[in-house]
Amino acid sequence: MTEFIPAGSQFLSLPSPFPMKRGGALHGARVAYETWGTLSAEADNAVLIVTGLSPNAHAARNAGNPEPGWWEAMIGAGKPIDTERWFVVCVNSLGSCKGSTGPASINPATGEPYRLDFPELSVEDGADAAVAVVHALGITQLACLVGNSMGGMTALAILLRHPGIARSHINISGSAQALPFSIAIRSLQREAIRLDPNWNGGHYDDVHYPESGMRMARKLGVITYRSALEWDGRFGRVRLDSEQADEDPFGLEFQVESYLEGHARRFVRFFDPNCYLYLSRSMDWFDLAEYAEGDVMAGLAMIRVPRVLAIGANTDILFPVQQQQQIADGLRAGGAEAEFLGLESPQGHDAFLVDFERFGPAVRGFLDSL
Amino acid sequence: MTEFIPAGSQFLSLPSPFPMKRGGALHGARVAYETWGTLSAEADNAVLIVTGLSPNAHAARNAGNPEPGWWEAMIGAGKPIDTERWFVVCVNSLGSCKGSTGPASINPATGEPYRLDFPELSVEDGADAAVAVVHALGITQLACLVGNSMGGMTALAILLRHPGIARSHINISGSAQALPFSIAIRSLQREAIRLDPNWNGGHYDDVHYPESGMRMARKLGVITYRSALEWDGRFGRVRLDSEQADEDPFGLEFQVESYLEGHARRFVRFFDPNCYLYLSRSMDWFDLAEYAEGDVMAGLAMIRVPRVLAIGANTDILFPVQQQQQIADGLRAGGAEAEFLGLESPQGHDAFLVDFERFGPAVRGFLDSL
Numbered sequence: 001m002t003e004f005i006p007a008g009s010q011f012l013s014l015p016s017p018f019p020m021k022r023g024g025a026l027h028g029a030r031v032a033y034e035t036w037g038t039l040s041a042e043a044d045n046a047v048l049i050v051t052g053l054s055p056n057a058h059a060a061r062n063a064g065n066p067e068p069g070w071w072e073a074m075i076g077a078g079k080p081i082d083t084e085r086w087f088v089v090c091v092n093s094l095g096s097c098k099g100s101t102g103p104a105s106i107n108p109a110t111g112e113p114y115r116l117d118f119p120e121l122s123v124e125d126g127a128d129a130a131v132a133v134v135h136a137l138g139i140t141q142l143a144c145l146v147g148n149s150m151g152g153m154t155a156l157a158i159l160l161r162h163p164g165i166a167r168s169h170i171n172i173s174g175s176a177q178a179l180p181f182s183i184a185i186r187s188l189q190r191e192a193i194r195l196d197p198n199w200n201g202g203h204y205d206d207v208h209y210p211e212s213g214m215r216m217a218r219k220l221g222v223i224t225y226r227s228a229l230e231w232d233g234r235f236g237r238v239r240l241d242s243e244q245a246d247e248d249p250f251g252l253e254f255q256v257e258s259y260l261e262g263h264a265r266r267f268v269r270f271f272d273p274n275c276y277l278y279l280s281r282s283m284d285w286f287d288l289a290e291y292a293e294g295d296v297m298a299g300l301a302m303i304r305v306p307r308v309l310a311i312g313a314n315t316d317i318l319f320p321v322q323q324q325q326q327i328a329d330g331l332r333a334g335g336a337e338a339e340f341l342g343l344e345s346p347q348g349h350d351a352f353l354v355d356f357e358r359f360g361p362a363v364r365g366f367l368d369s370l
Numbered sequence: 371m372t373e374f375i376p377a378g379s380q381f382l383s384l385p386s387p388f389p390m391k392r393g394g395a396l397h398g399a400r401v402a403y404e405t406w407g408t409l410s411a412e413a414d415n416a417v418l419i420v421t422g423l424s425p426n427a428h429a430a431r432n433a434g435n436p437e438p439g440w441w442e443a444m445i446g447a448g449k450p451i452d453t454e455r456w457f458v459v460c461v462n463s464l465g466s467c468k469g470s471t472g473p474a475s476i477n478p479a480t481g482e483p484y485r486l487d488f489p490e491l492s493v494e495d496g497a498d499a500a501v502a503v504v505h506a507l508g509i510t511q512l513a514c515l516v517g518n519s520m521g522g523m524t525a526l527a528i529l530l531r532h533p534g535i536a537r538s539h540i541n542i543s544g545s546a547q548a549l550p551f552s553i554a555i556r557s558l559q560r561e562a563i564r565l566d567p568n569w570n571g572g573h574y575d576d577v578h579y580p581e582s583g584m585r586m587a588r589k590l591g592v593i594t595y596r597s598a599l600e601w602d603g604r605f606g607r608v609r610l611d612s613e614q615a616d617e618d619p620f621g622l623e624f625q626v627e628s629y630l631e632g633h634a635r636r637f638v639r640f641f642d643p644n645c646y647l648y649l650s651r652s653m654d655w656f657d658l659a660e661y662a663e664g665d666v667m668a669g670l671a672m673i674r675v676p677r678v679l680a681i682g683a684n685t686d687i688l689f690p691v692q693q694q695q696q697i698a699d700g701l702r703a704g705g706a707e708a709e710f711l712g713l714e715s716p717q718g719h720d721a722f723l724v725d726f727e728r729f730g731p732a733v734r735g736f737l738d739s740l
Contacts (some may be wrong), residue, residue, distance in 0.1 A: 116619055180605040180626035181598035187627045188589050190620050192562070195582040202619075212565045216586065219558050228551035228690060235550040237657055249486055249572075250560050250647055254654065256550035257557045277620055284624070287607055317687065320598065 002206070004270055005099040006056050008064020010034060012133050024119030028108045031129045032092040032099025033057050034064065036075055037083035039137065046139045047081060049090040050130055052149035053279045054271055056098035059090040073356040080364035089137065093154070094129040095121040095279050097272035104272035115202040121278045123150070123286040127157035131165060142166040143370060148352055149173050149319065150279070153286045159303045160291060168307040168370055170363060172352045173316055175323035176330060177287040177296050182318050185224050186280045192216035193273050202274050214268035217276065219260045227315035227348035231256060300330020308338035309366040311359070313351035374640055375469040376426050378434020380404060382503050394489030398478045401499045402462040402469025403427050404434065406445055407453035409507065416509045417451060419460040420500055422519035423649045424641055426468035429460040443726040450734035459507065463524070464499040465491040465649050467642035474642035485572040491648045493520070493656040497527035501535060512536040513740060518722055519543050519689065520649070523656045529673045530661060538677040538740055540733060542722045543686055545693035546700060547657040547666050552688050555594050556650045562586035563643050572644050584638035587646065589630045597685035597718035601626060670700020678708035679736040681729070683721035
């Protein structure tokens with residue numbers, strides 16, 4: 001059980017007990033976060049970023065950690081999220097293994113890692129934990145709430161459960177409810193981990209580790225994070241040269257296979273498998289329709305936020321652009337001035353992490369207009 | 371090692387040795403096939419069907435086997451492929467475990483199953499084996515050659531390697547070359563099988579069987595054979611009732627998960643894992659560009675066939691409709707009168723197996739016009 005906590009992380013102790021939506025409570029839990037820029041005297045220039053499943057809170061380099069972050073191109077002086085103007089906060093999701101309390105953390109009741117004794121995790125729990133950080137920083141209302149992927153779900157939960165928390169919202173490749181295709185993909189990823197004998201009901205260690213299951217889960221993730229269109233141009237049918245090719249029967253032969261293998265190697269030992277299972281399932285459970293008698297549009301329309309940009313890539317198969325269109329339409333029905341932007345990006349669900357040419361100006365334009 | 375041979379199968383002994391494209395040869399190999407209708411005195415009314423990865427040759431009920439076949443709605447008296455007019459032949463792919471010789475068959479040199487000693491299998495080998503059946507039946511030229519999915523590749527290989535073999539061709543959800551997204555999916559399916567300790571380098575038996583690997587491979591297959599759109603309407607977020615739901619942590623909860631589980635159960639013990647690996651990889655290797663200095667359109671244009679219908683579903687993510695459009699364009703460049711039809715079917719790659727409302731009239735219309 002390893003946690004992967006970036007240097008320079010800051011921590012907020014959550015109220016103890018911290019009640020969980022589906023029952024139970026955490027004791028002595030914490031949230032890791034990082035900040036950029038300066039909070040104004042009126043505390044009115046704060047931008048909160050809530051993330052996808054795997055990122056930590058180190059979205060960009062800062063005083064505490066000079067390493068580039070996972071959204072380095074987007075956050076900084078003069079960048080789309082301009083730290084000369086905005087005080088930017090990024091939180092690590094509750095349930096993660098990157099500084100916030102999760103299944104890999106020590107359960108104070110036992111002195112051992114929680115593993116599967118961690119209470120059932122909902123996107124809403126992560127939302128409440130993120131709001132605790134906002135309030136602890138002396139911020140009553142965010143200038144903008146930005147959520148990517150799973151963070152797009154978290155952001156909607158924040159807005160619904162904490163009315164008035166934000167003057168504006170950017171929802172990037174998010175969704176108001178999990179749909180069956182993405183549930184099927186995530187269910188299969190979890191099954192790959194659970195079928196690995198080394199998972200052992202969550203009782204693995206560094207020696208007996210569900211490496212095969214995590215490898216399968218990550219490769220399936222990468223396949224669904226990108227798009228066929230991008231890969232046609234990027235890999236085509238190019239083969240590995242003979243030194244790289246795998247001698248095993250049915251081993252690696254094409255560049256695209258080697259690309260997946262590289263992604264898997266960089267992930268399987270750097271994300272805790274039980275945390276992965278918990279966060280993955282929390283996304284399947286997320287459904288704003290729960291709050292409105294089964295009507296997801298009505299759930300969105302319950303949210304009050306003045307201005308909204310919902311944005312995605314038209315090649316995204318995991319959170320298809322129809323879901324971002326739905327977010328804009330639903331929030332507009334709730335009174336928001338809401339814009340939907342389906343970008344012609346070839347890079348699928350991951351486009352916001354790589355296609356800064358398209359996502360940068362969209363985010364910059366919206367924030368500049370505030 | 372089990373073969374799954376339908377009752378009433380007919381068999382052709384292939385020439386021995388039967389040379390394989392990538393090297394080696396089969397000795398004493400055979401192809402299973404079935405027929406419907408009556409061959410005309412002129413032998414000019416034959417329709418050959420070559421299949422996807424998993425089907426057997428029992429495409430519809432016939433005198434030898436009254437069980438419904440996998441394309442029952444399409445083949446029969448008065449059906450789109452009308453057996454009152456056409457003499458229909460369907461072959462089981464070489465390399466399969468359903469009657470034709472494959473890795474699960476006995477290697478005459480050892481008296482044991484081939485397993486991984488089976489020579490490397492190409493789509494082209496299956497093409498040559500299918501043509502051997504055509505010739506053995508006394509047919510010089512097919513009225514129409516129909517290929518579905520992998521069979522769409524096989525059909526193109528038949529046309530290229532056996533000029534003049536067919537007066538017309540229907541290519542359904544096929545492709546002229548494997549592209550990286552589908553290679554990635556198939557590579558991951560094969561990896562799931564290979565990572566299962568029970569696969570054991572191909573040396574499994576019924577007791578020690580790579581059940582988990584086959585389960586993962588099949589579920590991933592089903593996910594990519596269908597479409598998100600269909601599943602939104604079919605499953606939405608409906609949950610299993612409490613009796614069906616799985617008590618395991620992270621077990622089955624949504625209907626879509628139970629649907630995948632059902633598909634997996636019906637497959638994992640009814641398809642030989644080594645045969646699956648061989649056939650899957652043969653698709654990755656398939657590339658008509660090989661025949662034309664890397665230019666797939668030029669490869670298609672080398673084919674001579676007078677009339678063509680290339681048809682697919684616009685929700686297919688595994689063999690996207692752009693690939694059927696390419697087939698029509700390429701064959702037209704070779705002189706064919708070629709039509710492309712991208713059907714608005716929600717059912718993805720599998721649409722030709724279920725959406726008879728759309729695929730039936732398209733196939734019927736083309737055949738009627740001959």
